[in-house]
Amino acid sequence: MVEERPHFGESRRLWGQSLASGRNTMVWMKRMRHLGALGVAILLLITAIVLGSLMRSSTRGAADPDTQEITTAEVNTTVRERITSLDPDVMTEAAVRGAIEDQLPALGARGFIRLSIPSKHIDVLIGTDYSLDNVMGISVQQNTWQYRLSLAPVNAPEELQSLYVTYMSTGMGNISGELMIGSAGPTAAQVRTSLSLMIAMWACLCLAAVCIIAVFVTPANHIAHRTRAWTPLRRGLTMTLVGALVAVPVVWTLASRTHAAAREQFARGTDLVVTSAVNTMSEWLSTGEVSAAYLHATYTMSYPDCSFRILVDGKLQDRAGVDYGPAAYQKPGDPATWRQLAPFIEGGTPRPAYLTTATKGGVRVELVAPEPDYWQDIHLRHMLFWAIPALFAVLFALGYLTGRRPESTVPSSEEILRHAVARQAVLTVLVVCLALVPAAGWFVQTYEAAAVGQLDKTLQHDAAALSSLLSSLDPSVAAKKSLQIADSTLAVARTGMVFSLKFQLKDGRTDGFNINPAESMLSVVTGTDTPTVRIIANNSDWSVPPGHSLAVRVIGASGRLKDGTVYTFLLGTTMRPVQQDMQELWKAAAWAGPVAFLFIVLAGLIAASLALHPVAESMRRLERFTGDAGHELRTPLSSIRLNAQVALNQDQQPEEFRRHLTAITSQAERSTHLSESLLLLAGLDREQSAPLAPVQLLDIWTDLHSAHAEALNAKSVTLQTPSKALTVTANRELLTIALDNLVENAVRYAPEGTTVAITALRTGGTVTIAVADQGPGVPPEALPHIWNRFTRIDPSRSRESGGSGLGLAIVRKAVEAMHGRVAVTSEVGRGSTFSIILPARTADL
Missing domain, CATH: 3.30.450 (Beta-Lactamase)
Structure with a gap:
């Protein structure tokens, strides 16, 4: 008697079952999270649609800025035609108003029509009053003009309204008058509301896109372990988000x-x-x-x-x-x-x-x-520009470091691979961004140089214009009027004008004036027409702290007045145009830079995830292969162990020993067959394409008859094969394996005394080899799954009669390695037909 010792196999089996159950539950939870993400994406899309509708309705009552010119021209034509059709003898303000007031809705809620007919003492205003007496034709001294301008209604002086105004002094039939039409676009408040809704709409669309990408990029069967859900990365991001929520009101205040x-x-x-x-x-x-x-x-x-x-x-x-x-x-x-x-x-x-x-x-x-x-404000923005990212970095580092688990955990191979690819993607993005820094610096320098060049052209143009004006003036006029002329004519008068004029009168006196001279550095210079930079102490620019240096761009010139008097002048301006251009550039970069960076990071991560899919799928297949192999091998090995224990622990007769040894041999053969099937599947997983050559199908039929002769005779089943010779381009070994598994399944499920028929037919560009049986058939709901590994149609059937569940999976993989495909048709109670469809080559006869 051999003392029975405790075994750990049962505990391992129970642990494996609990692990498999937990894995299935986590897969289900992952899929539910995917469904939740899809639901969130749908809600975000609906929200975006609602926001888009609100955005369109926010400008209701305002004329479309893109069609204002056309609408105003149509109203102008209609009003003139209607005034022409009126009888001049009985024309009154009421008649004029009644003829044109129906045109007002086309001009927006705050539009207007102003018609003045002096000969009839008619002055009609329909719509909003903008105190137009100061902007009629006399003030501009033109018969026709059109401008885009901003005015405030008389009853709402704080509400600035954007208008497209046309004026025309014209004849309308036998009378003449002045017609002014104003089309009112969206107000500033409407524009802000519309812009806010548009930003919210795009934010919803972007978030919906992120949710959809997350659903399709992250596989549904990827398991996120519950004990590791609160990762250091998530903790760091959470701390950063909390810091941002706190920083926003503080920075705003x-x-x-x-x-x-x-x-x-x-x-x-x-x-x-x-x-x-x-x-x-x-x-x-x-x-x-x-x-x-x-x-x-x-x-x-x-x-x-x-x-x-x-x-x-x-x-x-x-x-x-x-x-x-x-x-x-x-x-x-x-x-x-x-x-x-x-x-x-x-x-x-x-x-x-x-x-x-x-x-x-x-x-x-x-x-x-x-x-x-x-x-x-500028200094505060510069400080926050550096302080806020530094604060976020510190918060992220604190969250990341405090989120590290002290105990050692062994991540799965897939997790290690994912982390490595994510790190590599982020590193690549950072390297790309660092590589773009010199290009960005070159672009900024080029942009600034272009802005300075444009300012120099303005200075040179203004200096030439001033020289031309001074050459036509006498000294007395130049001393009194040149400033007014310069202020109303020169472009630099709007950006900060430096103007010094000096000339020597014939009686020996000097005359001239200085506007905004900065001590001796901006005194009159001569002999240069190239703009230069002068640095002075700031006493005027609100964007520069008092006492700090201020750069001005100046140019000098000399010439003669009308009477020959020699003059010299210095003309200059501040660098505000350049600074404004650079500020606009930095504002655009402040918005576009982070967006571009996030887009690059997101694109890199998505590309890395997509590239990782095949590798991750291979690793999941490997894990599934290992788990399935252990699960399937456990049953025959347990049977072998049980029979061996029974044979060793009891006094058995030779017949009993033979029965147990026969069972051990059978289970060992089954384990060997299962191992060979698993190894074959593993090889087919690695082999994407097999070498092909012409194969004579008659030889394959002969091999099938020989291989299944014993099983056919045991069930009195007839194997019917084609008698016509047919050659197909395939891999002989893989084709034999595929047909062997199909015939084995057909014989296993075929009733006694029935026929298993094999047909081979070439149609068009394919060769179809079909194996048909008269067995119980396959339910329609099981057809999509029968090609998966370890799939059994009837779970109640024992593995001894139902096989290992790998045959059809091997068939599919073998056929796909030959660039073919599989198909099945079945009717419950009448049998099934499994087909192998291979592409036909010119050598196939």
Whole structure:
């Protein structure tokens, strides 16, 4: 008697079953997460559709900016035709209004039609009133014009409205008049709302795309172990997200307070400027003249694109600078205020401007100063530009380091491969980005050089224009009028003009003037027509801290006045145009850079994931192969062990020993067959294409009859094969294996006394070899799965009668290695037909 010792096989079996059950549960959970991600993607798409509808409705009541010109032209034509059709003798304001008021809806909710017929004393305004008396034809002295501009309605002076306005002084039949039509586009609030909804819509679309990509990139059968779900990477990203949520309100509050303090300082300084300006103009009025051009030229260094208006006893005396239209006008007694303004004639995007006035005696000076980019805001942005990424990096590092598990865990081969590929993808993206840094630097330098070159061209053009003007002036006129001429003519007058003029009179006196000279560095120079840079201390630019250096671009020239007097002048401007161009570039880069980087990273990760699919699938097949092999080999090995224990632990008769040994031999043969099948499948997995050669099918039929003769005789089943010779281009070994498995299955399931028929037929470009039996058939719901490994149609059938479940999987792999495909048709109770379809070559007969 042999003492029975405890075995660990049973505990291993139970552990394997629990692991398989847990794996199936986790696969199910992973698939449910995929379904959840798809549901989130659908909800995001629906949200994007809703946001798109809201975006379209947010501009309801406004004319489409893309069709304003066409719509206005059509309304213009219709109005003139209708006025022409009216009887001049009985024409009244009511008749005119009734004839044209139905055209107003096409111009937007805030559009207007203004028709003036002086001969009939008719002045009709339909729609919104924008105080148009100041912008009629006399003010521009043109018969026809059209502009895009921004105006504020009389009843809502704070709400700037973008308009496309056309004016025409024309005849309409026997009468003549002035017709002005304004098409109202979206307001600034509508544009902001539409832009916000558009950003939200695109964000939803991007998130939906990420969800869909995650579903299709991440395989549904990939197992994320529950104990390792809270990875260091996720912890680091979570800490970064929490830091971002905290940083947003802090940064917003800090930026708002900094901007408010800088704006208050700007307002105080501007109030002092306008007070000084009104004192100067009050003194000049005693000499009989005032000059808004002098004020504009003097203060344009501090207030680019500013506007000055001088009123004497309530009447406009002079104006200079950018015209912001009636929306910038102030009534006596109005306090200083901030408004959104855009240039009246040029149109453009509205921006904040500070409106302030000062009065002394009968002189009133109004100043419109667009808000600059404050140096406090610039310094704060520069600090945050470095501080916020550094903070996020620290938070991510803390989360990553604190998220590392102290215990040692052994990741799976697939996880190791995925992490390696992800690291390599990120490293590649970083290398690409670092390689792009020199190219980005070269682009920035080239862009800045182009901006400086454009500024130099402007300076040279203005210097040539000023020289041409001065050559036609006398000394007395040049001393009085050249400043006004320069301020109204030269382009640099808007960006900060430096202007010094000097000439020697015939009586020996010198005359001229200096506007914005900076001590001796901006004194009059001669002998150069090439723009140069002068560095001076800043006392005027709000974007540069006081006392810091300020760069100005200057050019000098000389010539003769009309009477021959020699003059020299220095003309210059600030580097604001270049700085503004660079700021626009950096703003675009601030948005486009992170988006491009994230796109590159996302594209790299997606490409890496897609490239990883075949490798990951191979590793999953290897794991499945190992698990299936162990699962299938366990049964025969357990049977062998049991029979051996029974034979060794009891006093058996020779017949009993023979019975146990026969069972052991049978199970060993089954294990050997299963191992050979598994090894064959592993080889077919590696072999994507097998060598092909002409194969005579009659030889294959002979081999099949010999191989299955014993099984056929045991069940009285007849194997019927074609008698006609047919050659097919295939791999003889693989084709024999595939047909051997099909015939073995057919004989196993065929009832006694029936026939298993093999047919071979060439049709078109394929050769079809079919094996048909008269067995029980395959249920329709099982047909898609019968080609999978270890698939049995009837789970209740024992493995002894049902085989290993690998035969059809071997058939499919073998046929695919020969560039063919498999097919099956079956009817329950009447049998099945399994087909091998191979491509026909010219050598196949």
